[in-house]
Amino acid sequence: MPLPDWKTTRRGFLGGGAGAAALTAMAVPLHAQSPEPEPLENYAPEYFTAEEWQFVMSATALLIPSGPTPGAIEARVPVFIDLQLASGFGSADDWYMAGPHIADADPLLGWQSPLTPAEIYREGIAAVNAWCEQTHEAPFADLLPQTQQEVMTALSEDEVPLPPELRGLFDLLLQNTKEGFFADPKYGGNHRMAGWTHIGFPGARASFLEWVDKHNVPYPLGPVAISGERG
Amino acid sequence: MARTEPKKDVVIVGLGWTGSIMGIEMAKQGLEVLALERGADRYTVPDFRYPDVIDELKYGVRFGFMQKPRNSTVTIRRTLQETALPYRQLGSFLPGDGVGGAGIHWNGHNWRAMENEFILRSYVEDNFGADIIPEDMTIQDWGVTYAELEPHFDRFEYMLGLSGQAGNVNGQIIEGGNPFEAPRSRDFPLPPLKQTYDATLFADAARAMGYHPFPRPAANASGVWTNEYGMQLGPCNYCGFCERYGCLNYSKASPQTCILDALRRMPNFSYRTNSEVLRVDLAEDRQTATGVTYWDEEAQEEVFQPADIVMLCAYSLHNVHLMLLSGIGEPYNPATGEGVTGKNYAYQMNGGTTLFFKDKLFNPFIGAGANGMSMDDFAINQIDFAAEGFIGGSYITAGVTNGQPIRGIGLPSGTASWGEEWKTAITEWYGHSMSIGSHGSNMAYRDCYLDLDPTYTDRHGRPLMRMTFNWKPNDIRMTQFMRSKIEPIAESMNPDTWQSSYKGEGAQYDVRPYQTTHNVGGAIMGDDPNTSVVNRYLQAWGQHNLFSLGAAAFPQNIQYNPTGVVGALAYWAADAITRDYLPNPRPLV
Ligand SMILES: Cc1cc2nc3c(=O)[nH]c(=O)nc-3n(C[C@H](O)[C@H](O)[C@H](O)COP(=O)(O)OP(=O)(O)OC[C@H]3O[C@@H](n4cnc5c(N)ncnc54)[C@H](O)[C@@H]3O)c2cc1C
Ligand code: SF4
Numbered sequence: 114m115p116l117p118d119w120k121t122t123r124r125g126f127l128g129g130g131a132g133a134a135a136l137t138a139m140a141v142p143l144h145a146q147s148p149e150p151e152p153l154e155n156y157a158p159e160y161f162t163a164e165e166w167q168f169v170m171s172a173t174a175l176l177i178p179s180g181p182t183p184g185a186i187e188a189r190v191p192v193f194i195d196l197q198l199a200s201g202f203g204s205a206d207d208w209y210m211a212g213p214h215i216a217d218a219d220p221l222l223g224w225q226s227p228l229t230p231a232e233i234y235r236e237g238i239a240a241v242n243a244w245c246e247q248t249h250e251a252p253f254a255d256l257l258p259q260t261q262q263e264v265m266t267a268l269s270e271d272e273v274p275l276p277p278e279l280r281g282l283f284d285l286l287l288q289n290t291k292e293g294f295f296a297d298p299k300y301g302g303n304h305r306m307a308g309w310t311h312i313g314f315p316g317a318r319a320s321f322l323e324w325v326d327k328h329n330v331p332y333p334l335g336p337v338a339i340s341g342e343r344g
Numbered sequence: 345m346a347r348t349e350p351k352k353d354v355v356i357v358g359l360g361w362t363g364s365i366m367g368i369e370m371a372k373q374g375l376e377v378l379a380l381e382r383g384a385d386r387y388t389v390p391d392f393r394y395p396d397v398i399d400e401l402k403y404g405v406r407f408g409f410m411q412k413p414r415n416s417t418v419t420i421r422r423t424l425q426e427t428a429l430p431y432r433q434l435g436s437f438l439p440g441d442g443v444g445g446a447g448i449h450w451n452g453h454n455w456r457a458m459e460n461e462f463i464l465r466s467y468v469e470d471n472f473g474a475d476i477i478p479e480d481m482t483i484q485d486w487g488v489t490y491a492e493l494e495p496h497f498d499r500f501e502y503m504l505g506l507s508g509q510a511g512n513v514n515g516q517i518i519e520g521g522n523p524f525e526a527p528r529s530r531d532f533p534l535p536p537l538k539q540t541y542d543a544t545l546f547a548d549a550a551r552a553m554g555y556h557p558f559p560r561p562a563a564n565a566s567g568v569w570t571n572e573y574g575m576q577l578g579p580c581n582y583c584g585f586c587e588r589y590g591c592l593n594y595s596k597a598s599p600q601t602c603i604l605d606a607l608r609r610m611p612n613f614s615y616r617t618n619s620e621v622l623r624v625d626l627a628e629d630r631q632t633a634t635g636v637t638y639w640d641e642e643a644q645e646e647v648f649q650p651a652d653i654v655m656l657c658a659y660s661l662h663n664v665h666l667m668l669l670s671g672i673g674e675p676y677n678p679a680t681g682e683g684v685t686g687k688n689y690a691y692q693m694n695g696g697t698t699l700f701f702k703d704k705l706f707n708p709f710i711g712a713g714a715n716g717m718s719m720d721d722f723a724i725n726q727i728d729f730a731a732e733g734f735i736g737g738s739y740i741t742a743g744v745t746n747g748q749p750i751r752g753i754g755l756p757s758g759t760a761s762w763g764e765e766w767k768t769a770i771t772e773w774y775g776h777s778m779s780i781g782s783h784g785s786n787m788a789y790r791d792c793y794l795d796l797d798p799t800y801t802d803r804h805g806r807p808l809m810r811m812t813f814n815w816k817p818n819d820i821r822m823t824q825f826m827r828s829k830i831e832p833i834a835e836s837m838n839p840d841t842w843q844s845s846y847k848g849e850g851a852q853y854d855v856r857p858y859q860t861t862h863n864v865g866g867a868i869m870g871d872d873p874n875t876s877v878v879n880r881y882l883q884a885w886g887q888h889n890l891f892s893l894g895a896a897a898f899p900q901n902i903q904y905n906p907t908g909v910v911g912a913l914a915y916w917a918a919d920a921i922t923r924d925y926l927p928n929p930r931p932l933v
Contacts, residue, residue, distance in 0.1 A: 176762040184767070202406060209413040209432040211800065221854040222420065224433045262763075269762070287762055295749040296401035311767075312774035314709055314749050317398035319583035319592065321710040328541035332707050339395045 146305070147298075147342055156192055159199040160231060167254035168238045169194055175265050176290045183307035185290055193293030193302030194234075203231035217277035226278040230285055237275065237282035244273050298338045306344030309336040316344070346637060346646040352378040355636055355651035357621045357666065360445015361907065362893035362914045363657035364599035364607065368573065369918035370653075371613040373926060378649065379613075380638050382416075382620035382658075383442030388600055392448070392590030400748045404588045407434050409449050411441040415620075418661065419797045422814040422853050424678060430800050430808065436854070437861040438588070439659050443617060444599045446659065446861055447907075451587040451713035451745060452563030452596055454506055455904035456497050456912070458725045459490040459526045461785075464735075464900065472730040478818055480790045482681075482688055483735070484899040487871040487880035490526050493912045496919065498529055500911035501561075504597035505569030505577045507714075508532040508561035522558045524720040534566045537580065537715040539743070542706050542778035546742035547717040549837045555721045560743060561908075562714030563597035573606040584746045586713030596713060618642060622804055624654055624670040626887065633890045639804060652929075653889045653921075656867075660896035664689075664794050664866035665809040667892070672884060673867075673877045678791050678812070684877045686795045688788035688865040689811060690901040691853075693736070693819045695846030696781040697830050698754050699839035706775050708747030716743015722829055724785055724903050734821040737903045738784035740830060747775065754779070757843045780834055782826035782846070786819055788900035794866045815851045823847050862906050867896035869913075871933070879933040881920040882913060888931045891917060 158166050173185035173194070185191070197203060214227040228236065242252040245264060249256055253264060267273050268283045275282065293302030295309065297317065303309065309316050316336035324332060336344040353375035356363045363379050371377045386409075391397070402408045411417075411434070419428035440446030460467040463485045468477055477483065510531040511521025536559035539547070547557035564586065565577040580595035594601050607613055618641035625634045625648065635650035656663040664686055667673060673685035720726070724737030754777040759769045797810040827846045834842050870876025873885035882897055884890040893914050895906040902909060924932055 177767055178764050180764070180767070182767075182771075207407070207412040207414055207433075209417045209430045211430070213799065215427070215429060218429055219852075221422075221852055221856065222429045223431060223435055223855045225429055265762075290762075292401060292405065292750050296405075297399055300401055308749065312749060312753065312770050314747060314774070317395045318709075319394065319398045319581075319585055321582040321584065322579070324707065325538045325540060325582045325710050325712075325715070328544065329705050330707075331705060332710070339399060341395075 147340065150189075153186065153189060153191065158195045160195050160203060161198070164242070164252065165234065165238050166191065166195070168242065168252070171254040171261060172265065172286060173290045173293070175261055176287060177294055182311055183304075185294060187304065188294050188302055188307040189304040190290055190293035190302045193296065193300050194289045196301045197289060197292070198231040198234060203229060205229040214278075224281065226281060228278050233279060233282055233285055237279045240275055240279060241268065241273060241282070298342065299340060306336045306338060306342070310344050346648045347640070347643070348648045348650070351635070351650040351652070352376045353651065354378070354653045354655060355380065355649050356655045356657050357636060358382070358445060358656070358658035358662065359443050359599070359615055360440055360657065360659065361447040361599060362910060363445070363655075364447070364603040365911065365914040366655050366657055366893060366918060367613055367615075368603055368607045368610070369915075369922065371607065371610045373922055374612065377613045378651070379615035380619040380621055380636065380649065381443050381615060381617050383617065385617045386443045386448060386590065386600065388590065388594060392592050394592040397589055397592050398583075398585050400750050403449075404748055405750050407438060407588070409440065409442065409588070409590065410434060411439040415803060416662070417802075417808060419800050419808050419810045420853075420855055421810070421812050424791055424812060428797055428810045428812070431855055435856040436859045437863055438858065439661060439861060443604070443615070444590070447599045448590045449588050450907065453714045453905040454501065454504060454561050454563045454597075455908040456526060456528070457490070457902040457904055457909050458723060460725050461902045462486045462488060462490050462493075468729060468735055476730050477735065481735070481818065482788045482790050484688070484788070484868065484870055484875060486899055487869055487876070488916065493916055494527075494529060496912040496915035497908065499915050500908065502533050503571045503573070503602055504563045504911075505533050505565045505571060505602075506561055506563055506597075507534040507537050507566035509536050509559050511558055520558060522718075522720050523556050524723050524726060532561070534569055537562050537564060537566045537712055538582070539717060540706070540711055540715055541704070543715065543717040543743040545778070545837060546780055546833070549833050550717075550719050553833060553836065555719045557717045557719045560714050560716040560718045560741060562712060564712040564714050565595045565597070571602055573603055575602050575606055577601055580712045582710050582712045582715065584709045584711050584748070586711075586745060619647075621658070621666065622646065622669070622806065624656070624666060624672060624890065626670065626672075630671070631887060633887050653891070656890070656892045657894065660863050660866060660894050661794075661809065663892050663894060663896045667867055667877065668794070668796050668809065669806055672890065673886060675795055676793050678793055681790060684868070684875065686793045686866050688868050688899055689792050689794045689813060689863070690786045690788050690865045690898070691813060692860045692862040692901055693784040693786045693815070693823050693847065694782060694859065695784075695823045695827060695844070696779045697827070697834045697842055697844045698777055698779045699834050699837060699842045700754075700756055700773060700777045702776060702840050704776060706744060706778055708744045708775055711743070711745045711747070713745055714743075715745070716741055722826060732821075732825055734818045734825065735787060736785035736819060736822040738782040738822065738826045739903060740780065740782055740826065742778060742780045744778060749774070756841050780830050782823060782830060783903065783905070784819070784822055784826060785903040786901040787816070788865060789816055814853050815847055817849075820847050820849060820851060860905075862895070862901065864895040864898035864901045864906060867892045868899045869897040870899060879931070881932045882917040883925075883932055885931075889929060891921070893917065
């Protein structure tokens with residue numbers, strides 16, 4: 114799949130190497146903001162199929178809704194999740210994945226599914242969409258907002274029937290959505306540091322010697338990203 | 345066929361905190377010392393450099409500096425009847441990996457234990473009677489006393505450049521320090537860190553109730569410091585990215601900032617990375633170790649490294665795993681209580697109360713790893729075990745160390761975890777909550793132990809180690825007692841709302857949420873070869889040229905974070921080896 118142009122340029126900018134990043138962080142950056150990427154509608158996912166992409170767009174929009182302040186969509190959370198699943202996280206590179214797998218073990222014993230995160234999304238989205246077709250005659254993304262809300266609530270309360278190896282779907286989706294809202298923008302989400310600005314987290318400033326004993330006083334500076342971009 | 349390397353005087357397994365201390369202390373004796381480290385090499389620059397290290401996703405959430413379960417993990421079960429399953433993804437504890445070990449990404453809460461913790465069984469029996477010890481509780485004395493360790497605590501703390509305030513110097517109680525602490529021979533090397541707002545509010549409230557708060561002892565330098573090896577630290581900038589990260593500022597005490605540059609300059613010291621030790625090799629009569637066999641990742645082959653002395657410094661869990669794989673000590677059997685290797689695995693019993701204040705702003709992203717205020721009014725030496733119905737104690741503490749948002753934003757219980765309600769709540773409450781925690785002891789039990797798993801293997805085909813562990817009523821009573829002391833402090837601070845989280849009756853060990861990387865026991869020290877793996881000098885009872893460093897030696901867990909004691913024991917062992925063992929190698933007891 115050919116990459117749309119903006120991706121190549123954005124990659125180039127972010128991949129400019131640690132040296133470039135360090136320079137921009139220390140000197141006053143020429144551009145306080147990176148160039149605006151292509152709109153989400155034109156994004157060509159690296160991992161998701163078109164159907165999965167629609168699901169992830171609608172699901173993350175419910176988990177962190179848009180409103181007076183940016184939500185998951187404006188923060189480009191779906192892009193973050195797509196890129197994570199295409200990376201070592203998606204393929205569980207760091208995890209112990211050897212069998213035997215007892216997928217229906219007591220949840221307190223942790224991840225026991227034989228599936229990787231990328232596989233959980235693939236099979237899980239298909240299962241949820243099939244259930245939506247069965248109960249509401251349309252895939253999740255095509256349901257009315259109120260119905261989507263009900264399905265998401267059911268999913269979060271384990272009321273959508275899923276086989277044990279997929280039971281981690283909702284927690285994984287919610288975790289990755291929050292990651293995409295709050296991780297450094299270099300991972301594709303938290304666009305314009307929307308998540309950090311929303312709560313007042315200053316990002317990668319990491320130097321507060323003069324501030325630690327100013328108690329109960331608002332911190333005056335906005336967030337900065339690893340690239341040196343300022344919010 | 346394994347390659348064989350030229351013999352060394354000392355081979356050290358693992359180059360984290362204990363490996364670095366033993367490395368430099370042995371090299372100073374003129375010995376040829378080689379350290380084998382399974383992970384990568386690490387330097388402050390480039391590995392912990394600003395701004396790249398300020399990456400919550402990579403290091404805080406995906407555990408960039410920690411052990412990868414794919415390469416090394418354990419299986420876990422809660423009872424003898426349950427089938428243990430692999431700890432596939434990191435959660436409850438986060439062992440280190442690479443040069444510096446977990447010493448690069450700790451918080452730096454660096455404590456001494458109480459005098460009575462080293463003689464716990466005798467203390468209980470003498471003061472309250474043996475009959476208050478539950479039948480399945482297997483607590484023991486350590487075989488070493490606080491008084492013997494004091495000079496070594498002192499040395500470790502001066503090597504770290506510890507920031508804090510003494511409360512007891514040679515028996516003299518000092519205002520503002522911890523009046524209940526065991527006597528120290530002198531004050532801290534550096535004054536306490538500055539305090540954040542939450543810690544100050546907690547300390548004021550505790551003082552008003554007649555308690556004795558004091559600054560948490562912090563291995564984050566409050567000023568400039570030069571240690572005995574000529575290594576230099578600069579003042580901490582409260583960056584808010586301490587635990588789980590390497591220090592960007594040369595302020596957190598770590599093998600890198602305190603030892604390694606000095607050690608690398610010594611011509612008789614060398615180290616190899618990407619070299620995972622697979623087993624300790626024993627002589628035919630099994631009375632001595634002949635060296636170790638490791639996996640050379642680059643050459644993709646096994647290597648035999650002969651040595652006169654073998655030192656296991658691989659972190660508690662890996663030391664025990666290597667011993668079980670190498671047939672060192674008789675494996676512990678929970679059915680009979682016989683055998684020693686793997687016995688008395690213990691953890692840490694923590695709990696806490698979170699307070700929410702609409703009108704107070706805590707700026708949680710400002711914090712060092714270990715700033716904060718603590719109190720020891722309910723420490724293990726302040727409690728009448730017979731009257732309270734449990735054995736143990738806690739320190740109680742407050743002090744924010746980071747406000748990293750992925751790792752969680754405290755919200756009043758009942759708040760939705762997603763959607764509009766969550767999104768509004770996080771703006772309302774981020775920076776408006778603080779916690780008061782209880783950090784408590786965990787006793788040892790007959791059925792909490794480590795052995796080899798019958799089913800799961802690692803990438804080298806070796807059995808994984810199996811952890812059998814659960815929470816026990818004694819320790820749950822302890823933490824509930826702490827709750828009854830913390831909640832009134834919280835209420836006296838008039839928060840808008842507050843909530844508690846302490847283990848309750850029937851609590852089961854949950855491997856998912858992070859708790860602590862304070863895994864102790866399994867290769868415990870003591871004065872009897874029938875009940876311990878190593879003697880009081882951390883020397884294996886069965887092989888006098890084999891030493892096991894680290895928290896595996898703890899017969900049960902103390903109420904504090906372990907590294908202060910781990911460091912003191914390392915200097916204590918190094919001293920015994922230097923003075924007594926090297927001139928005449930033999931069992932020291
Ligand atoms: C997130 C976190 C926070 C912590 N905070 C605190 C705190 O605030 N206070 C406190 O007291 N303690 C804290 N600790 C614990 C502290 O880090 C440890 O007590 C300390 O590092 C133990 O020293 P060690 O030498 O035993 O192990 P480490 O320092 O971890 O070193 C062990 C080394 O051995 C290597 N190794 C393992 N197996 C092998 C093998 N087979 N072959 C070769 N090499 C091997 C590892 O890769 C590692 O580098 C924390 C730990 C973590 C993870
Ligand atoms: S809080 Fe201080 S000691 Fe910890 S990493 Fe930041 S600068 Fe270093």
